[in-house]
Amino acid sequence: MSVTATTAETQPFGRRAKRFMTDYPLVPLIVLLLLLVLVLNIMQPGIVNQRWIANSVKFAIPLALLAGCQTMTMLTGGIDLSVGTVATMAAFFVATQAVDNPTAVAIVIALVPALLIGFANGIGVGVFRVHPLIMTLGTSLIGVGFLQVYQRTVIASGAKVPDSLTWLGTGLTWGIPNALLLFVPVAAFLIFMQRRTGFGRLLYAIGDNERATRLAGVKYWQVILALYMLSSVLAGIMGLLYIGLIRAPSLSLAEPLVLPSVAAAVIGGTSIFGGRGGYTGTIIGALILTVLTTLLTILQMPEGARRILFGAIVLLVTAAYLRIIEER
Amino acid sequence: MIRTLRQNGWVVGLIALFVLLFIVTKLIQPNYGAGDFNSLVRAVLPYAFAVAAQTMVVIAGGIDLSVAAMMALTSVTAASMMDGASEEYALFVVPFVLGLGLVLGAVNGILIVVTRVPDIVVTLATLFMLQGVALLVLGAPGGAAAEWLKALVVGTVPIPGVPESVAAWIPKSLVLLAVLLAVVWIPLRRSKLGLSIYAIGSNPLAAFRSGVPVARTKIAAYAIGGLFAAMGGLSLTMSTGIGAPIPGPYLLASVAAVVLGGVALGGGKGGLLGPIIAVFILRLVRTDLTLLAIDPNVTAIVEGVILVAVVMFGAFITMRSRPS
Numbered sequence A: 001m002s003v004t005a006t007t008a009e010t011q012p013f014g015r016r017a018k019r020f021m022t023d024y025p026l027v028p029l030i031v032l033l034l035l036l037v038l039v040l041n042i043m044q045p046g047i048v049n050q051r052w053i054a055n056s057v058k059f060a061i062p063l064a065l066l067a068g069c070q071t072m073t074m075l076t077g078g079i080d081l082s083v084g085t086v087a088t089m090a091a092f093f094v095a096t097q098a099v100d101n102p103t104a105v106a107i108v109i110a111l112v113p114a115l116l117i118g119f120a121n122g123i124g125v126g127v128f129r130v131h132p133l134i135m136t137l138g139t140s141l142i143g144v145g146f147l148q149v150y151q152r153t154v155i156a157s158g159a160k161v162p163d164s165l166t167w168l169g170t171g172l173t174w175g176i177p178n179a180l181l182l183f184v185p186v187a188a189f190l191i192f193m194q195r196r197t198g199f200g201r202l203l204y205a206i207g208d209n210e211r212a213t214r215l216a217g218v219k220y221w222q223v224i225l226a227l228y229m230l231s232s233v234l235a236g237i238m239g240l241l242y243i244g245l246i247r248a249p250s251l252s253l254a255e256p257l258v259l260p261s262v263a264a265a266v267i268g269g270t271s272i273f274g275g276r277g278g279y280t281g282t283i284i285g286a287l288i289l290t291v292l293t294t295l296l297t298i299l300q301m302p303e304g305a306r307r308i309l310f311g312a313i314v315l316l317v318t319a320a321y322l323r324i325i326e327e328r
Numbered sequence B: 001m002i003r004t005l006r007q008n009g010w011v012v013g014l015i016a017l018f019v020l021l022f023i024v025t026k027l028i029q030p031n032y033g034a035g036d037f038n039s040l041v042r043a044v045l046p047y048a049f050a051v052a053a054q055t056m057v058v059i060a061g062g063i064d065l066s067v068a069a070m071m072a073l074t075s076v077t078a079a080s081m082m083d084g085a086s087e088e089y090a091l092f093v094v095p096f097v098l099g100l101g102l103v104l105g106a107v108n109g110i111l112i113v114v115t116r117v118p119d120i121v122v123t124l125a126t127l128f129m130l131q132g133v134a135l136l137v138l139g140a141p142g143g144a145a146a147e148w149l150k151a152l153v154v155g156t157v158p159i160p161g162v163p164e165s166v167a168a169w170i171p172k173s174l175v176l177l178a179v180l181l182a183v184v185w186i187p188l189r190r191s192k193l194g195l196s197i198y199a200i201g202s203n204p205l206a207a208f209r210s211g212v213p214v215a216r217t218k219i220a221a222y223a224i225g226g227l228f229a230a231m232g233g234l235s236l237t238m239s240t241g242i243g244a245p246i247p248g249p250y251l252l253a254s255v256a257a258v259v260l261g262g263v264a265l266g267g268g269k270g271g272l273l274g275p276i277i278a279v280f281i282l283r284l285v286r287t288d289l290t291l292l293a294i295d296p297n298v299t300a301i302v303e304g305v306i307l308v309a310v311v312m313f314g315a316f317i318t319m320r321s322r323p324s
Helices: A002-010 A013-023 A026-043 A050-075 A083-097 A103-127 A132-153 A163-170 A179-196 A198-208 A210-215 A220-246 A255-267 A279-298 A303-327 B002-007 B009-028 B034-059 B067-082 B089-115 B119-137 B147-151 B172-190 B192-202 B204-209 B214-240 B250-260 B273-291 B296-321
Strands: none
Touching: A026 A279, A050 A083, A050 A179, A050 A198, A050 A220, A050 A255, A050 A279, A083 A103, A083 A132, A083 A220, A083 A255, A103 A132, A103 A220, A103 B296, A132 B250, A132 B296, A163 A179, A163 A220, A179 A198, A179 A220, A179 A279, A198 A210, A198 A220, A210 A220, A255 A279, A255 A303, A279 A303, A303 B089, A303 B119, B009 B273, B034 B067, B034 B172, B034 B192, B034 B214, B034 B250, B034 B273, B067 B089, B067 B119, B067 B214, B067 B250, B089 B119, B089 B147, B089 B214, B147 B214, B172 B192, B172 B214, B192 B204, B192 B214, B204 B214, B250 B273, B250 B296, B273 B296
């Protein structure tokens, strides 16, 4: 123990800092988050209070849920771009079905398209070996088509957001967002799954070396199928929560969150090439992006500039991770 | 003879499929005439350029996810520059926008070469960035196009010595497409650069060892792809008269047409003719669905399913042909 300590001290500071960042990737992330909050507080003194924090958390949760889909799929070297459409479909279905049905039934109906799209993604990626990016883009295109057809059939009956979802999405209990009631168990489940279960290990294994994993006897397509279905269901759940937060069903409800969800996972330290990362970092990544969005809103940055910035973040962080991996 | 046929078997098959579909169209709608063909070609135009852009990049062993966003950006740039400007000013706008496409494509290539991040990730990031720039250029659909530019894609070409009934089947937009693609593609195919592009797509390591400048060739392939995307953006502005900052459904369509056109997604194989015919086929299927009086939204679903099925098929073929 002491030997390693002395050798570490003789190394130059730059390498030690890099070493520290690769060993504890969460620490610099949390520092970055606090730094952003500090900048925000300097620019607009007094903005950071309990209400602001509760509000930020409320908006970070849907993003973190979608980023959870990206984290899981990215661990295997994939990506899921259909999450925006899946979430929108779930939200739209629940709002329109809740008019005639009890909420529980509406929720079940709303999750059916999520399962179907996840199934199609899983088959396409797992069995036919289409690149996940293209496959999920295609299924999301089909999903949008279905949504438009469906919209015309329910145009007369109108829409209603179930009260329970509004309570969950917008409500506060003693200043704490109710959405945490949903998020904390989901996050705990995801982190437990990634770290402690065989399925989680398989995700890392496939992302690390797919060929070796298959030679080791893993049924690749089964894992991928389960993964993409899980990802879609998670996106569907996010849609249910999001409709409670936004309270206005539309055909492009969750679409603007797709890019930030990829960015959140990448910032959180999940490698887009697969095999490294985890959900804990993604949660902090989602918080960072939410604070950053507030910052950009205060600076009156237009939507276009925000997209440029998020795209640049994805590219820069990915390039930086590549360098770190290569130096090892 | 047989050798050429075998080499171009895929393209011949595609042409046969196109003719077959055309007969089907004629059966569904006996009135389907030159005018309808004209509008088909005009609808194909932006898709065809998107496919050409994608083909270039895929042959070089990459993939360009930013093609639709690049078209949106070049389209809004052209439309907002021509807004309220004189007709002659457009003579300056067109080369400027084409140059812009060339530069944007080259930037994609440079980013891939310099950062060594895979093509698919880099172009995903630039897809978002270009979308953002397009929104900054023009917040909502708007702008204008010069009259002579719009006239370029409307109507037919009067060719002396050709009877009216035949000339009616040669729309201006088809001639424009053929000329623009040929001007770039044919010299390229015969040049050293073209050969290098095929070489790096088929085996980058072997190409490198044979003295092909892999990085430079890759950048060149992306730049030419960007040029085609700019043509696509211009054709969008030409046919609609405005520019829209939201990218159309060209990305998936371009990938599907490339696969259907016999270009291997791994790179190094195929030509430009196959994908272009493939995109005509895909559009004609859409026309048929519309003629069958199917709800346009359902048409979108069917089209999406076809595209996904084609891409799945292509991936399946690639998987089979790869020795593992």
